[in-house]
Amino acid sequence: MEGSSRQRPQQLPAGRGRHNLSREEVLRSQRERMLEAMIDTVAEKGYHATSIVEVARRAGVARKSFYEQFGDKETCFLAAHDWLLERLANYAIPAYQQPGTWPDRIRRGLAAVLTAIAYRPEGARLAIIEILAAGPRAHRRHLDAIDAFVPYIDQGRNESALGSRLPPTLARIVAGGGAARVHEEVAKGRTGELRHLHPELLYLVLLPYLGHQRAHQEMEGARAKLSSR
Numbered sequence: 535m536e537g538s539s540r541q542r543p544q545q546l547p548a549g550r551g552r553h554n555l556s557r558e559e560v561l562r563s564q565r566e567r568m569l570e571a572m573i574d575t576v577a578e579k580g581y582h583a584t585s586i587v588e589v590a591r592r593a594g595v596a597r598k599s600f601y602e603q604f605g606d607k608e609t610c611f612l613a614a615h616d617w618l619l620e621r622l623a624n625y626a627i628p629a630y631q632q633p634g635t636w637p638d639r640i641r642r643g644l645a646a647v648l649t650a651i652a653y654r655p656e657g658a659r660l661a662i663i664e665i666l667a668a669g670p671r672a673h674r675r676h677l678d679a680i681d682a683f684v685p686y687i688d689q690g691r692n693e694s695a696l697g698s699r700l701p702p703t704l705a706r707i708v709a710g711g712g713a714a715r716v717h718e719e720v721a722k723g724r725t726g727e728l729r730h731l732h733p734e735l736l737y738l739v740l741l742p743y744l745g746h747q748r749a750h751q752e753m754e755g756a757r758a759k760l761s762s763r
Contacts, residue, residue, distance in 0.1 A: 565603050567593040572614040577656035581611060581664045611660075611668055612675060618657045619679055625650045630686060636693050637752055640739050641732075643686060648728040648735075651716065655725040662713075662720045683709040690743030704742055712738055733757040 555563070571592035575584045586607055590600045604610040630643030651658045665676045688705035691697055701707075712735050719728055733756040740749035 561603070564593070564595050564599055568595060568600060568603065568610060569614045569617050572610050573618070573654075573656050573660050576611065576614075576664050577659040581668045584611075586610075608669065608671065612672060615661050615665055615672070615675055615679075618654075618661050619682075622647065622650050623682070636689055637740055637744065637748075640686070640690075641736055641752065641756060644735055644739070645729070645732055648716075648732055651720075652726050652728040655720075658720050658725045662717050680709050680713045681706065683712070687739055690740070694743040700742070708739055708742060730760065732760060 568589060571589045572584070575588050575592060579588075584607065586597060586600055589607075589610065590597045593600075600610070604613065626643055626646040629646035630639045632639070632642060634642070651662075661679070665672050684705045687708050690705070691700055694700060715731060715735065715738070716728065719725065719731060733753045736756050737749045737753040740752055744752075
């Protein structure tokens with residue numbers, strides 16, 4: 535779940551060799567490698583079967599370094615989740631914020647979200663599937679991630695004749711429905727094909743605010759663009 539290029543943190547030489555990096559840079563490199571290792575290990579084995587020993591081994595660090603930075607497996611897992619969501623936001627929000635009508639911005643934002651998720655199946659596995667198996671704190675993070683989409687969806691209230699008469703939780707319901715649909719595809723191992731959900735999800739978001747006719751037109755336009763690629 536990231537932008538158009540995937541760059542793994544470079545592993546530093548072991549020991550106290552001359553790598554011309556400050557301690558802060560070394561610690562940052564170690565942290566990023568451990569986050570990447572957590573993502574890959576959880577995607578492969580599942581949260582409960584993932585061990586600190588395996589994460590540290592894949593990251594090329596000592597267990598002591600792991601404990602110094604994270605303390606326990608859950609903290610590292612949640613940090614990896616937050617890291618993925620931050621990178622997703624950095625990629626998708628600029629797409630949404632480009633000038634245009636609200637439906638145009640939703641179309642661009644959704645496309646960016648689906649592209650970013652599809653780009654990193656391991657990250658999608660952690661942030662969408664395994665997050666639900668990692669306990670109450672992780673479940674709260676999952677709900678917060680869905681809620682992050684609410685303000686962008688709720689701007690559709692300004693496009694509707696019903697305006698403030700729409701249910702106050704409508705955007706949250708829409709966001710939850712979209713998240714459930716993405717979860718379904720990722721759980722089936724179809725992460726790389728998520729772009730095909732774009733017309734369907736666009737319709738889902740626009741329908742409560744613009745009505746069937748306009749939402750259907752936007753969906754068909756998105757479907758035509760998809761089929762022309």
